[in-house]
Amino acid sequence: MEGKRRRKKAPIIIGVVAVIVIAAGAGFWVWHEQPSFCNAICHEPMDAYVEGYYKDPSQMSYTHQVEDVTCLQCHEPKIDEQIHEALVWVNGDYEMDEDGMLATVGVRADKNMCATSGCHDMEEIVAATQDWGGEAGVNPHDSHQGYALDCSSCHTAHGQSYMYCNTCHEFAVPDGWAEPASTTAATA
Numbered sequence: 001m002e003g004k005r006r007r008k009k010a011p012i013i014i015g016v017v018a019v020i021v022i023a024a025g026a027g028f029w030v031w032h033e034q035p036s037f038c039n040a041i042c043h044e045p046m047d048a049y050v051e052g053y054y055k056d057p058s059q060m061s062y063t064h065q066v067e068d069v070t071c072l073q074c075h076e077p078k079i080d081e082q083i084h085e086a087l088v089w090v091n092g093d094y095e096m097d098e099d100g101m102l103a104t105v106g107v108r109a110d111k112n113m114c115a116t117s118g119c120h121d122m123e124e125i126v127a128a129t130q131d132w133g134g135e136a137g138v139n140p141h142d143s144h145q146g147y148a149l150d151c152s153s154c155h156t157a158h159g160q161s162y163m164y165c166n167t168c169h170e171f172a173v174p175d176g177w178a179e180p181a182s183t184t185a186a187t188a
Ligand code: HEC
Pocket: 035, 038, 039, 045, 046, 049, 050, 053, 060, 061, 064, 065, 069, 070, 071, 072, 074, 075, 102, 104, 105, 106, 107, 108, 109, 152, 155, 156, 157, 158, 159
C-alpha cells in the first residue's frame, strides 16, 4: 500500500517541481528586467547608478527613467558580459571613485546603443541642434568631427555631460554641462 502510493506521487512531485522551476525562472527574468535587480545583490558598485537613475534630474539616466526606459534597454544584456560582470564582482576585481561610481568605464554610448528604432532618430537629432547657439553651420551632431561621433564624447548617462567641441571652439554650452578648458580655440 505505502509503496504504491509513493510511486503514484512521483510524477506529481516531478510535475510540481517543474512548475516551480519554470515559474522561478520566469520570475527571475522579470526581476532581472527591473532596475532594482542591479543593486539588490551588487550594492557596490550599483547603488550610485540606481540612485542617480531615480533621484538626480541632472543625469541623462534620470531623464530616461522618467520615460520608463529601463537599465537593460540601454545596457543590452549579453550572457558573456553578464558572466564576466558576475566574476569581476565576486572577485572584487574593480575600483570605485569617490562618488561611488566605477573608476574605469568600459561602456560607451554610440549610434548602435541610442539611434535604434523606438529610441532616437539620427535625422531628428541632427535637426534639433542645427545652427547651435545661433551660429550658422555649427552642429554638434553633424560636423567635421563626423556625422555621429560616439554619443559618449559629449553625453554622459550617469554623470555630467561634456561639450567636447569646446576643447577647440567656444560654442554655446547647455546648462549643467561641463566645459573643457579651451586651450587651442580655433574660432569663436
Ligand atoms: C540612457 C541609457 C542608460 C540607462 C537608462 C542606464 N545606463 Fe548605465 N550607462 C549608460 C552609458 C552610456 C554608460 C557609459 C558611462 C556614462 O555615460 O555614464 C553607462 C555606464 C554604466 C555603468 C558603468 C559600467 C562600465 O563598465 O563602464 C554601470 C555600472 C551602469 N551604467 C549601470 C546602470 C544601471 C544600474 C542602470 C539603471 C538603474 C543604468 N545603468 C541605466 C547608459 C545607460
